[in-house]
Each structure stands twice: as C-alpha cells, then as structure tokens.
Amino acid sequence: MLEFTAATRRDEMIEALCKILAIESVKSAPQGNMPYGKGVFDALIKMLGIAEKLDFDSVNFYSHLGYVEYGDGDDLFGIVTHLDVVPAGDGWTVPPFAGTVRNGRIYGRGAIDDKGPAIAALFALSAIKENCISLNKRVRIIFGCDEESGWSDMDFYKKNGGEIPGMAISPDAEFPIINAEKGLLQLRAVRKAYPVTQEKGGLVVEALHAGERVNVVPAVCSCKIRGNAEVVRRMLDIFNEDSAVKITAEEKDGALLLTAHGLSAHGSKPEEGKNALSYMLSFLNMLPLQKNAVSDAVYELARYVGLQTDGTNLGIASHDESGALSLNLGYFKTTEEGVEAGIDIRYPIHTEKTPVLSAIRGKIKELSIEEVFSRPPHYVPEDSPLVAGLKRAYEEVTGEKAYCMTMGGATYARAFPNSVAFGALFPGQQGTEHQADEYIEIDSLVKTADIIANAILVLCK
Template sequence: MLEFSLAPRKDEMIEALCKILSIESVKSAPQGNMPYGKGVFDALIKTLNIAEKLDFDSVNFYSHLGYVEYGDGDEIFGIVTHLDVVPAGDGWTVPPFAGTVKDGRIYGRGAIDDKGPAIAALFALSAVKENCISLNKRVRIIFGCDEESGWSDMDFYKKNGGEIPAMAISPDAEFPIINAEKGLLQLRAVKKTYSAEGEGLTVESLQAGERVNVVPAVCTCKITGNIKAVRQMIELFNEDSPVKITDREEEGGLVLTAHGVSAHGSKPEEGKNALSFMILFLNTLPLRKNAVSDAIYELAEYIGMQTDGTHLGIAARDESGALSLNLGYFRTTEEGVEAGIDIRYPIHTDKEKVLSAIRSRMKELSIEEVFSRPPHFVPEDSPLVAGLKQAYEEVTGEKAYCMTMGGATYARAFPNSVAFGALFPGQQGTEHQADEYIEIDSLLKTADIIANAILVLCK
C-alpha cells in the first residue's frame, strides 16, 4: 500500500509538464540524428533532461526513443509512454503549444495524450526512488517518439537490442484497466488525375484533415461553374445540417468551407466530421466527371456519414465492441486524389475479410493498406491485471474492472501489457481535440496510482 503521495510535488510536476507541452513535437522530416524531426527530438531531450534533474541516468536510444530505469532484477516492468503528438488543428481558445494552466487544468496538445501521463509516470518512479524502496524488477519508463505515425520507434527498439518487458502498462487511455484493444487498420484510397469529362460543376480541389486517426474539423473545397445554383443548394443544405457550409468567391469560383468538431479517430461518433459533411453536400450536385468527383461519389455511397462500415459490408460487433470507421483526410494534388480511412475492428474480426469487402465495393478508388496492428488481449486473471486492480483500488477506493477500447496504445507493442490510465471514469477525453487538457488533480492521482502499481508488482 502506498504510504506517500505526489501531492507535495504538484508545482514541480506542473512546471515539468508545461516545459514539454511548449514544444511542438509533431513528426516532421528527419534531420541528421533526429529521425522524427526537430520538434520530437527537442521534446525527447527536454524530458530526459528533466529525468536527469530527478537523479535518473537517462538513455537516448539513438533518438528513436529514450528511457530511464530504477530497481534491480532480471525482469523489466515497463511503463510505455510517448512524446510525439498530432498536429494542433483548429478551434483552440488557448495556445496549443504553450502549457496553459487555468481553472485546475493544464492545456496543450499532448496534455492527456501522452505527455501528461509520461510526466506522472516519471514523478511516480522518482517518488519510489526518493523513498529508497527496494524493487525486485527494473522499472523502465520508455518515452516513445512515433506513436501517432506508425510505431517505427518500437520496431527500432526491438530490432536493436531493446529489452522486452516481462510485463508493462501504457498510461495512454483510461482507468481502471483496458486489457483488450481492437484491431487497427489504416488505408489509403487513391486515384490518378485524368482530364475532366462531360458537363456540370467542377470540383477543382478538396482538402481536409492531416492525420487519418483524427476526425477532421475543417474541410475546404473549390468549385467552379454555376455559382448561383451552388449557393442556392448551400442554403438548402444548411437548413437541416448540424455542420454548416460557408462560401466566398475566388478567381471565378467558390471556396466552400465546413467547420465540424474534431475527435479521436477511434471514436468518430464523438466528433462532427467536416469532410463527411462536405462530401454529403457535394454528392447532391451535378459534378463534372474527374478524379475528385469519382472519389466524392464513391465515398458518399460507401461511407457517407456512417462510422460503423455498414455500407462497406464490414460492420461487426463482439464482446469487445463494434467496428468503427473514420474518414480522416482528403487531399488533391496534380497527381490525383488521396483519402485516409482509419478502421478499428473487434478482436474476433478477420482483417483480410475487412479488406476484401472494401475492395469488392470500391471500384473507382484503389485501396492500399498503410498500417495495421492485430487485436491485443491480456486475460483478466493474469498476475499483471490482478496487481493493477489492487493498485487502483487501494488509491481510489473504487472497484477496478477491465474494458475494451478501439484506440491503439503502446500496450500492444509487448505481449503481457495493458493500457492503464490516465482518464478516470466519467471524465471527458480531449485527446486529438482542440483545447486538449489534463486535470491537475488527475495528474497527481495518476502518479499515485502508478507509484502504487510499481510497489504492488515490483516490491
């Protein structure tokens, strides 16, 4: 049982978190020894510097990730976090990369996903070390750098001699315990440009979203032709649509903009997909045939406003929940069009059958698999889960239970690993959304729970 609290270190933890929240650690082009770009590298170095000031020996693992460690023994108990973040996006009322403290919260991109939990874990281990508690395992906190864009950091770690934890947690989801994660499948739908054919309105460009695992909050489209008729259709559309379309004239055409609400791609139903609403509108117009219109009509027919894949023939559900689908981005270039589709499928669903069903329906767009992860499951009666239940209940006084999620955390990077925190039951998740934040009280309580988990599983 935990005999200390992280509460006295509140100001120290807030200061540390704000320092790394102020770094725009969005993956960018590699530079020298910075495989994920300067922003991610700076966040890694800053975090390792904070760890060293807490009297840890830090390891920079070839700038793909870093880690700190405390304890003794042959086995490792891993706490796997990440410092990279998705782009800020639109709709913020505070600076996304400043670390703004107000009303009992710390705001910033990465506050809950996953810089806040990373700081909580670091200070939890620091408190264990400060209290001179002997451990029979080495507790290793891993600071990943490519969680949002492909997990190449974990692949690099495994291929280059990184030790595999005997058990691990990833504080990148919700409490109490997530012991099952759905399968992850990310697709690219593409079509090459060709000369426009026939009559009608011409969609010159359509742009929305930056990451496939984020519900796009803004979509813009340039359309030429009968401007008056388009504006009349916009008025009709806006009468009943929860997402409105605005327009402005530009170079002989109209630029249309839809403003929705962002959300995590694993929970598309919690957002309002600006891209889907724009496609729904454009689908009502007589469009001149080109690569863009082909994509619009096909996406409208087989995805539309659905987030469960029914029209694609891939809807599925089991004890782990239902399949979810997010239309994450759309972009037009001189070469053609490209759209991104993020799918989270139940643990008993076959990925190849999902792919086959999509390809059998979509004929205009070529479907390419970009990234995938199989479902992940750890039995509820395992020593890891039993220990985490005890640790959670002792700190919170509330009953611990297991859940399934559609999100993909680093828990699935290692066999005996589960997601553990950092959102508490009933709290709103703001990951991948504007004004992302973590409650200060939750930051401290998460640190206490992780510290207690270390004691339960490693003392």
C-alpha cells in the same frame, strides 16, 4: 500500500509538464540524427533532461526513443509512454504549444495524450527512488517518439536489442484497466488524375482538402468548385436546413470556396465528433459534378462511407463483446497527381483484418485501396497476475472498484505481449485527446502518479 503522495511535488510536476507541452513535437521530415524531425527530438531531449535532474541515468536510444530505469533483478516492468503529438488543428482558445495553467487544468497538445501521463510516470518512479524503496524488478519508463504515426520507434527498439518487459502498462487511455484493444487498420484511397473533356453546364471540383492525420476526425473541410454558383447556393440552402454541420460559401476569383466546420475527435471514437469531410462529401454528392479524379472519389466515398461511422454500406460492420467496428474518414487532399484520402478502422477482437480489407476493395472500385498500417487485436486475460495487481493498486489509492474494459484506440500496450493500458483518464472524465483545447486536470495528474507508484509497489516490491 502507498505511504507517500506525489501531491508534495505538485508544483514541480506542473512546471515539468508545461516545459514539455511548449515543444511542438509533431513528426516531421528526418534531419541527421533526428529520425522524426526536430520537434520530436527536442521533446525527447527535454524529457531526458528532466529525468536527469531527478537523479536518473537516462538512455537516448538512437533518438528513436529514450528511457530511464530504477530497481534490481532480472525481470523488467515497462511503463510505455510517448512524446510525439498530432498537429494542433483548429478551434483552440489557448496556445496549443505553450502549457497554459487555468482553472485547475493544464492545456496543450499532448496534455492527456501522452505527455501528462509520461510526466506522472516519471514522478511516480522518482518518488519510489527518493524514498529508497527496494524493488525486485527493474522498472523502465520508455518515452516513445512515433506513436501517432506508425510505431517505427517500437520496431526499431525491438530490432536493435531493446529488452522486452515481462509485464508492461501504457498510461495512454483510461482507468481502471484496458485489457483488450480492437484491431487497427489504416488505409490510403488513391485516384490518379487523368485528362478531362470539358462539359457545358457541369460543376467542377478543382480542390478538396480536409484533415492532416488519419486517426483524427477532421474539424474543417474546404472545397473549391467552379461553375453555376447559383445552383450550388440553392442546393446549399437545402442541405444546411437539416445538416448538423453547416457549409458556408464565398465567391473568389470566379469560383466558390465552400467551408464546413465540424468537431474534431479521436479517430477511434468518430461518433463523438462531427466529420467536416464527411458532411462536405454528402453535400457534393447532391451536385452534378463534371467527371474527374475528384468527382470519382467524392461519389464513391459519399456512397460507401458518407456520414456512417460503422462501415455498414461497405459491408464491414461487426460487433462483439469488445464493441462495434468504427470507421473514420481522416483526411482528403488533391494535388496535381490526383486524389488521396485516409481511412482509419478499428475492428472487434473476434473480427479478422483480411475479410474487412477484401470487402472494402470489393465495394470501392474507383479508388485504389492501399494498406498503410495495421495492428491485430490485443488481449490480456483478466485473471492474469498483471491485471490482478493493477486492480489492487487502483483500488488502494482511489477506494473505488477496479474493472476491465475494451477500447478502439491503439496504445503502446500492443507493443509487448503481457501489457495493458492503465490510465490516465478517470471514469466520467471527458477525453480531449486529438481535440482543440486538450487538457489534463492537475488533480488527475497527481492521482495518476500515485496510482502508477502503487502499481510499481504491488508488482515489483
């Protein structure tokens, strides 16, 4: 049982987290020894510097990730976090990359996903070290750098001799325990540009843009359309009467600029957002568009995806004890080469990827469907020593009953066989990951550190 608390280091934790949040660690083009760009590299170096000030020997694993370690023994217990974040997006009322402390919360992109939990884990291990507690396992906190964009850091770690923990947790989800994660399938839908014969009276979509990441519900979508503006405005009035997302129109350079403002959410929970792209497609589907690569994509995606988040029209809807399949249309962009859209799918643990992919390709004919990234479902039995220990650790600190859950999100728990997601959102709390004004409650930051510290004691002392 834990006999100390991270509350005594509350101010120190806040200061450390704000320093990390001030770094815009969005993946960018590689530069020299910075495989994920300067922002992610700077966050890694800053975190390792904070760890060294806490008297840890840190390891920079070829700038793909870093880690610190404490304890003795042949067995390794892993705590897997990440420092990269998704782009800020729109709708913020505070600076996304500053670390703003207000009303008991710390705001910033990555506050809950996953810089805050990373700081909590670091201070949890520091408290154990500071109290000179002997451990019979080595505890390694891993600071990943490519969780939001493909997990190449974990692949690099495994291929280059990184030790695989016998047990691991990833504080990148919810308490009490996520012991099952749905399968993940991310797709790219492409339509190449082709010569178009001009038709009289039709409407031409010249550009359509929304979103930046496939695993984020896009909050804004813009469209440039040319033709009979009066027709568009009349249809827009009809559409806006009953639509949960309104679309505005502005004339510029002889064209209409349409803008839809929705609500962002994590791509694994698309039903919690309002997908501005999906609403724009639904509107454009009402119009007589001249045929080009954009209109082909618009009509196809509106027909088979539209406002649905469960894949019914694609013939891929499924459900089991782990929940229902979810689908997010994450981005859409037009270039001189053509059109590209991103689709993020989370499928139940008893569903297989191949039939899902085949069904989509069987429906969508106008676009080429390419698999970009996938992960199979992940499951650790509830009666395993790892889960039993985590239940005890959670209950001793919170006084509340621990239980297991399933999620659609993909955490680094999948990176290792005997690993589960453990924190950092508490039951009843609102998840703001991938949303504007993302935050972590300071009390939750401290409590998360205490729970992780107790988990280390239960499983490694």
